[in-house]
Amino acid sequence: MPTIMVTDRSGDEKAVEVESGITVMEAIRDNGFDELLALCGGCCSCATCHVHVAADWKAKLPEISEDEDDLLESSEHRDEHSRLSCQIEVTDEIDGLKVTIAQED
Numbered sequence: 001m002p003t004i005m006v007t008d009r010s011g012d013e014k015a016v017e018v019e020s021g022i023t024v025m026e027a028i029r030d031n032g033f034d035e036l037l038a039l040c041g042g043c044c045s046c047a048t049c050h051v052h053v054a055a056d057w058k059a060k061l062p063e064i065s066e067d068e069d070d071l072l073e074s075s076e077h078r079d080e081h082s083r084l085s086c087q088i089e090v091t092d093e094i095d096g097l098k099v100t101i102a103q104e105d
C-alpha cells in the first residue's frame with residue numbers, strides 16, 4: 001500500500017497508508033485531516049482540496065488539466081507547487097508523495 005506524507009496547516013507531518021485507486025484528497029480526508037474540506041466531493045469544482053506538492057514530486061504527477069488550473073487560479077495561496085488533491089490518483093508510483101495542506105482562502 002502506498003504511503004503519503006501529509007503536513008497539516010500547523011506543520012505537523014503524518015504518514016498515511018492508503019489503497020491504490022483512491023484520490024489523494026480521499027486519502028487525506030479519510031485519515032483524520034478535517035482541514036481539507038473537499039466540498040465538491042472530488043468533482044473538480046471547489047478548490048477546497050488544495051495542497052502544495054513537495055518540489056521533487058511535482059514532475060512525477062499527472063499533468064494539470066485546464067479545469068484544475070482555472071480553479072487553482074482562484075486561490076490566493078496558489079504557488080508553483082499547487083495541485084488539487086482530488087485530481088491525483090494514488091498509485092504505487094506515488095508511494096512516498098509529500099503534500100502540505102494549503103492555507104484556507
Ligand code: FES
Pocket residue numbers: 025038039040041042043044045046047048049084085086087
Ligand atoms: S474536492 Fe472540490 S476540487 Fe477537489
